[in-house]
Amino acid sequence: MTYEKHQFHSAPVLIEDLAPVLRLSLRVKPAHRDTLARVLGLDLPVRVGARSAAAGTEALCLGPDEWLLTAPEGTDLTTPARAVHADAPHSLVDISDREITLRLTGPAVLDLLSACCPRNVAAMPVGAAARTVFDSATVILWRDGIDSFRMDVWRSFAPHVRSLLAQVQGEIAAGL
Amino acid sequence: MLLIHCPYCDDTLPELEFAYAGEAHIARPADPSALTDEEWRDFLFIRTNARGPHYERWRHIGCGRLFNALRDTVSDRFLTTYKAGEARRPLTNEAAE
Numbered sequence: 001m002t003y004e005k006h007q008f009h010s011a012p013v014l015i016e017d018l019a020p021v022l023r024l025s026l027r028v029k030p031a032h033r034d035t036l037a038r039v040l041g042l043d044l045p046v047r048v049g050a051r052s053a054a055a056g057t058e059a060l061c062l063g064p065d066e067w068l069l070t071a072p073e074g075t076d077l078t079t080p081a082r083a084v085h086a087d088a089p090h091s092l093v094d095i096s097d098r099e100i101t102l103r104l105t106g107p108a109v110l111d112l113l114s115a116c117c118p119r120n121v122a123a124m125p126v127g128a129a130a131r132t133v134f135d136s137a138t139v140i141l142w143r144d145g146i147d148s149f150r151m152d153v154w155r156s157f158a159p160h161v162r163s164l165l166a167q168v169q170g171e172i173a174a175g176l
Numbered sequence: 177m178l179l180i181h182c183p184y185c186d187d188t189l190p191e192l193e194f195a196y197a198g199e200a201h202i203a204r205p206a207d208p209s210a211l212t213d214e215e216w217r218d219f220l221f222i223r224t225n226a227r228g229p230h231y232e233r234w235r236h237i238g239c240g241r242l243f244n245a246l247r248d249t250v251s252d253r254f255l256t257t258y259k260a261g262e263a264r265r266p267l268t269n270e271a272a273e
């Protein structure tokens with residue numbers, strides 16, 4: 001008896017929930033950016049969409065005076081920032097629970113994203129990130145690899161985004 | 177879909193990332209209580225309603241910034257975009273953009 005052993009590749013797209021992280025929203029005027037960068041211990045890039053990382057903390061430039069910081073839960077970034085607040089006025093707000101993060105990976109991940117993102121996701125450089133829209137929901141998309149993304153989704157939009165992702169995932173699996 | 181250039185991101189991105197925010201270069205009255213009813217009405221409601229090049233504000237969801245645009249309301253073509261707070265771009269520059 002002969003049989004053929006199929007080499008099933010890993011799923012074309014994989015959607016996973018990531019563990020909670022500390023998320024902070026930093027707003028600071030350009031004149032005081034360097035001071036904050038120094039006490040937080042990482043570079044604060046000036047180009048929108050650029051990222052930096054140091055010792056487990058990541059910074060993403062969202063706007064001319066706005067950064068998103070992520071770090072492992074329990075990291076204390078507010079104490080060093082508070083120490084320079086008088087000289088470098090800023091706002092540093094804990095938004096950890098506002099969003100959930102999904103990891104989207106696999107060879108068809110660009111098909112999955114482009115089904116609902118109007119932006120040219122394929123043109124995003126690896127190592128960049130962007131605040132954009134997924135269907136009608138505002139999301140932050142981090143490109144960590146050629147076919148690996150993270151997507152931060154506001155909790156209230158998560159069921160909508162999840163159902164769309166599952167639907168597109170099904171269509172990709174069916175070869176549509 | 178329209179592509180709009182965000183002057184803060186310095187990137188040309190799809191319209192769905194942007195929100196229209198009305199006519200641009202409408203200064204708030206310095207002393208609102210000194211306005212007559214007619215002046216207050218004009219500030220709140222009276223707009224150019226241009227047929228052709230129109231100065232207007234847009235907001236980019238990506239960077240969260242409001243900026244100014246000069247858009248032809250007939251062709252829907254964006255002639256130029258520039259940062260909020262900058263002086264009105266002259267119409268004569270539109271061909272160069």
Ligand SMILES: [Zn+2]
Nearest residue numbers: 182185236239
């Ligand atoms: Zn922008």
